[in-house]
Amino acid sequence: MSTSIHRSQIESTLRTFDAGYRNFLHETPLMKLPGSALGIDCAEVWLKLEQLQTSGSFKARGMLNRLLSNTIPKSGVIVASGGNAGIATAAAAQLLGVPCEVFVPSISSPAKQARLKALGATLQVTGSAYAEALAACLERQKQTGALLTHAYDQEEAVIGAGTLAAEIGRQSSGTPDSVLVSVGGGGLIAGIATWYANTATRVIALEPELAPTLHAARAAGRPVDVGVSGIAADALGAKQIGRIAWNVTQAHVHQSLLLSDEAIRAAQLWLWQHLQIAAEASAALGLAALQTGVYKPKTDEKVCLVICGANLDLATLKI
């Protein structure tokens, strides 16, 4: 079982994106603010505006990379997800002109189901919870032989996510002292931590108290199942940290911190009310960590926050 991913793979994937896929995958902007602009006592806060990414989240990077790295059978691609990973898979499949089958539980929102259909995916609504949709998806995959995409625990997804960090590097003359990353199954942080491995940049993991996948694993010394609920569970609600993310974060992630739903919600509203950034709750953990002091930067520190998604119901941003 190899879970070793190298910086060179991220560089190579970024070159592939640059060379032929910028009609789909955006180099999302990096916005730099003095800490004082956000009321934070640090030198600079950088915002990687990944909520502007195609498909509404960073997941498009990994899903496109997964599809480009494999021969896609006639039956196309298949995924179990009612959220960002499903939307990103469907978008990448649409781009490449291959069929896409998405299994979602019946609890998934009508809005997301409509979005998947609009992207040309064949929707299979199966079971009342995610686990049932996943089981049906895996069963179906055995029949069709379609290429399976996983939301976070596939190397191509992690490498794709890492291209986000590689972009930060070339968008800025300096490097951030720290990068604060929201963690669900860990695909994003695994990619980012791989990029910054053995550099001076510290990578900090942030999770909701109600979905502490990585935090619980670190406490137990191994990946364990956790209960997940709360404001960001639709995006950060993996039950267990991914195998790849576990290995990478053990080596290269400096801290794992937890945030209350109240703090996440306040930061999400702040982003809209003060910066006009419409972001989903899972994308607000970095600002929440700064605003609550759960993460305390040094006064000369440059902190980078990854605003990782915007698949939200806009009504939730109304006060």
Next chain:
Amino acid sequence: MSTSIHRSQIESTLRTFDAGYRNFLHETPLMKLPGSALGIDCAEVWLKLEQLQTSGSFKARGMLNRLLSNTIPKSGVIVASGGNAGIATAAAAQLLGVPCEVFVPSISSPAKQARLKALGATLQVTGSAYAEALAACLERQKQTGALLTHAYDQEEAVIGAGTLAAEIGRQSSGTPDSVLVSVGGGGLIAGIATWYANTATRVIALEPELAPTLHAARAAGRPVDVGVSGIAADALGAKQIGRIAWNVTQAHVHQSLLLSDEAIRAAQLWLWQHLQIAAEASAALGLAALQTGVYKPKTDEKVCLVICGANLDLATLKI
């Protein structure tokens, strides 16, 4: 009557912003996309994401510059506006710690009134239409001697707006071939056109068919009153093009184009649905011009769109 503004004044103002006011005024990101990412047959589309500016629109640049360029009396500043100019004035006054009185007509939205109050402004709700609020504001200004800010027809506002174009210059190694700018009273386009005067970059004016201030002036050969209504009237609803803007645009604006409300609305929704950019209708005219073909770029052209504001009711982005 001098209405001559120089590029050097814009450079000087940008230096002032950089040196001491970046806790307030943001260098908003420039996002570059290939034309194909938006379905447009041109080389590149640049988005200046000014909707992320403090106070939710570019107006903060001009209002801060107005306040910094004048001695502010004890009575503070005064403005008649129920929209972006009022919000920007109140925000700048709050930053500088000076009193701010804002006159709005009774038709101004409760949300905007609440926002003005939250920024510490003293609100005067007077009359049923803007003209009455303005008359009351001017009467009051005579009594108090407060510094009056005007939404667009003051040199400091135009120079401040020009800093947006100066930022584009330093954010990019190349220059755009064209910049598409929404026009209300013309403060923004006057600043941008001053910056690009006598360069290879063409500046294109865009207005709603239902608020054709500049277009009507160009047809008449002089500023004339027009009726204003429609989807973007709250931001682009000046009755007459400003005196400064008239002079600058006559010399340096290459085309004046009109867009239907339907096209503006479609572009506004597209920005949210495909790029997760929450922008007000007035900020969507550039994309509308490209998507309708009202403005047809050359295939090798680099077009810059100014996404100028995000003071909107999010409910309007729901389909």
